[in-house]
Amino acid sequence: MTLTRSLSMLLLTLSVCVATGCASMGNGSVAEKRQAILDMQQNTLARLYQEKPDTRSQLRDAAGYAVFANANVNVIFFAAGTGYGVVNNNANGSKTYMNMAEGGVGLGIGAKDYRIVMVFHKQSAMNYFVEHGWTLGGNADATAKAGNKGASAEGEGYLGDVTVYTMTESGLALQATIKGTKFWIDSELN
Numbered sequence: 001m002t003l004t005r006s007l008s009m010l011l012l013t014l015s016v017c018v019a020t021g022c023a024s025m026g027n028g029s030v031a032e033k034r035q036a037i038l039d040m041q042q043n044t045l046a047r048l049y050q051e052k053p054d055t056r057s058q059l060r061d062a063a064g065y066a067v068f069a070n071a072n073v074n075v076i077f078f079a080a081g082t083g084y085g086v087v088n089n090n091a092n093g094s095k096t097y098m099n100m101a102e103g104g105v106g107l108g109i110g111a112k113d114y115r116i117v118m119v120f121h122k123q124s125a126m127n128y129f130v131e132h133g134w135t136l137g138g139n140a141d142a143t144a145k146a147g148n149k150g151a152s153a154e155g156e157g158y159l160g161d162v163t164v165y166t167m168t169e170s171g172l173a174l175q176a177t178i179k180g181t182k183f184w185i186d187s188e189l190n
Contacts, residue, residue, distance in 0.1 A: 037086050041067040044115040063123040064089045068116040074108040087130055096130050097189035104179025113169040118162055125161035133183030
């Protein structure tokens with residue numbers, strides 16, 4: 001199989017995956033979908049606390065935090081991804097369920113499933129995120145991971161009053177992109 005044909009097949013597969021929502025909640029009742037998101041959040045936070053124990057107090061003392069699951073694909077010059085998650089307001093205990101979509105340009109190829117934890121150090125930062133939900137930034141990573149095997153370059157970033165942690169679950173990717181991400185309230189789950 002030629003390289004061009006292999007890339008075409010990968011592009012088609014990844015496009016179908018994104019179009020059908022690799023990171024979608026799938027079928028189920030509203031209660032089942034919420035519970036699936038809360039289970040994902042619990043597993044993600046357990047991993048974060050294990051890898052970075054100081055984050056437990058950081059989340060506890062923050063105005064709030066968000067946890068998202070995202071599936072991302074990158075084919076040559078374009079990247080796209082979809083995901084879902086929940087914002088937790090520490091002041092009043094409320095939860096806001098949200099969706100996300102991202103698109104970008106750059107060089108790369110591959111697909112990955114990863115988690116994002118955002119720590120909102122001020123109430124105004126969390127409110128702005130829930131109400132507006134846009135982010136823009138650069139991303140460079142190398143991932144070759146399946147379950148507990150393999151490796152990935154993971155990191156944390158600081159955006160004003162928000163600290164962002166990313167953790168790869170699985171994937172095979174080599175990419176450097178400029179991307180924008182839109183987060184919005186899930187009208188079905190709220």
